[in-house]
Amino acid sequence: LAKTTQPISMDSYEGQEVNITCSHNNIATNDYITWYQQFPSQGPRFIIQGYKTKVTNEVASLFIPADRKSSTLSLPRVSLSDTAVYYCLVGDGYSGAGSYQLTFGKGTKLSVIP
Amino acid sequence: ETGVTQTPRHLVMGMTNKKSLKCEQHLGHNAMYWYKQSAKKPLELMFVYNFKEQTENNSVPSRFSPECPNSSHLFLHLHTLQPEDSALYLCASSQDPDRGTNYGYTFGSGTRLTVV
Numbered sequence: 001l002a003k004t005t006q007p008i009s010m011d012s013y014e015g016q017e018v019n020i021t022c023s024h025n026n027i028a029t030n031d032y033i034t035w036y037q038q039f040p041s042q043g044p045r046f047i048i049q050g051y052k053t054k055v056t057n058e059v060a061s062l063f064i065p066a067d068r069k070s071s072t073l074s075l076p077r078v079s080l081s082d083t084a085v086y087y088c089l090v091g092d093g094y095s096g097a098g099s100y101q102l103t104f105g106k107g108t109k110l111s112v113i114p
Numbered sequence: 115e116t117g118v119t120q121t122p123r124h125l126v127m128g129m130t131n132k133k134s135l136k137c138e139q140h141l142g143h144n145a146m147y148w149y150k151q152s153a154k155k156p157l158e159l160m161f162v163y164n165f166k167e168q169t170e171n172n173s174v175p176s177r178f179s180p181e182c183p184n185s186s187h188l189f190l191h192l193h194t195l196q197p198e199d200s201a202l203y204l205c206a207s208s209q210d211p212d213r214g215t216n217y218g219y220t221f222g223s224g225t226r227l228t229v230v
Contacts, residue, residue: 043116043118044219107156
């Protein structure tokens with residue numbers, strides 16, 4: 001699986017747009033880019049997934065440049081409840097029959113300030 | 115609720131005790147997982163089950179014993195644990211998806227385990 005690098009922590013004020021960038025220089029042709037969100041003492045939750053260009057859902061946007069060596073998770077107008085750890089994962093880790101081998105890094109701890 | 119339910123949410127046990135963690139998924143998924151999350155460490159994959167068959171054991175000590183009686187239930191049996199085993203234990207499930215759609219894991223809320 002491709003290794004990812006993302007900032008350890010970020011601070012933002014409420015109402016601002018937050019962009020978290022993840023580097024994945026060794027991404028393979030078949031790899032997808034997926035972001036998870038984790039609140040304290042809870043399991044990670046899927047946010048968004050993309051392969052190239054831009055993907056948007058009701059929670060976030062994901063920007064992927066043409067070379068796919070990085071990606072940026074964009075959270076519009078964050079609130080205090082967006083304070084969490086955000087993980088960038090690259091690769092499908094697919095082992096067949098619905099089984100995955102997803103490897104989580106340390107993630108980015110986002111703190112939203114009133 | 116994510117569709118993956120873990121019980122208990124909190125557990126305190128002595129080093130000589132035997133206890134079990136339970137995970138149940140109502141999503142029709144066919145693969146289930148145990149992850150361990152220690153303080154200030156990344157999530158560590160412990161066990162993987164596909165269609166009730168264990169396909170992965172990431173060098174986990176034998177004091178952790180998984181059991182998967184069917185594709186909806188997963189247990190983690192604990193015995194003679196050490197204080198360093200205190201952590202958040204997370205269960206997850208997944209299903210063979212179409213590429214390009216939501217894939218990967220649906221996690222439960224975890225069991226916070228404290229070994230004293």
